[in-house]
Amino acid sequence: MKSIPVLIAFLILPFLMSNEAEHEYYVSVTEVEYVQKEQSLQIITQIYTDDFETLIRKRYDDSLTLTSEDESELVAVYMERYLTDKLRLKVNGAEIKFNFLGKEYKEGITYCYLEIENLPAIQSIEVTNQVLFDVFEDQENIVRLKLLNQNKSFLLVPEKDTCMLNFK
Structure with a gap:
């Protein structure tokens, strides 16, 4: 039963992630792969750019805009600071x-490496x-772990924001 929300999220995710217009779902995807x-663990976090911009404006500087062109160097500093705190x-x-x-920014998504x-x-x-979670009460975060020949996905919500895999 727990896998049903994850399955639904994966089925609708391509539609959500490709839509540059305003969206009604708040979701991020974090992929963690052990090479x-x-x-090393290589991590890619995908967050809607407009949601990330809303967060940065509320938390750090309301004049900043996330854009590939002529962006303040502070944006990367704030992103790193925020992700260090929340991930x-x-x-x-x-x-x-x-x-x-x-x-980098692609099709309305911010990819953090x-x-x-x-x-x-x-x-x-x-x-x-x-x-x-501190900006959108409906936020959900998908975490995909690819480690030691195992692939496992988790749907994290504010009430359950942690997942774990044991290999012992």
Whole structure:
């Protein structure tokens, strides 16, 4: 039964993510993949650009606009600060900080690229994703974990904002 909301979210997600007009659903997608050869977790967080802009304006500076052209350098600083606060990962029980590699805008979506290096072995991973919960009460965050030959998806909501996979 728990997988039904995740299945529904995946079925409607392509329609939601391709629509540049105002949307009625508030959803983000975070993909976490372990690249064993590089011993790193590579993370891509996808957030509607207009929602991210609303957050940055409310929280940091109401004059900023998210755009590819002539954007303030503060936007990346604020994005990194916000994601560091709202997206947390524990590997083998220890909280690990990620590196904010950058961001790009495509078709109304902001893609934020993050990485955690020097992880030779993963026995467990826990992800807490509270992105945009402080702005939109209907916000849902999908977390997709691709680790050690396992693919698992979770639908996180404000009441349940953490997911975990054990490999022991």
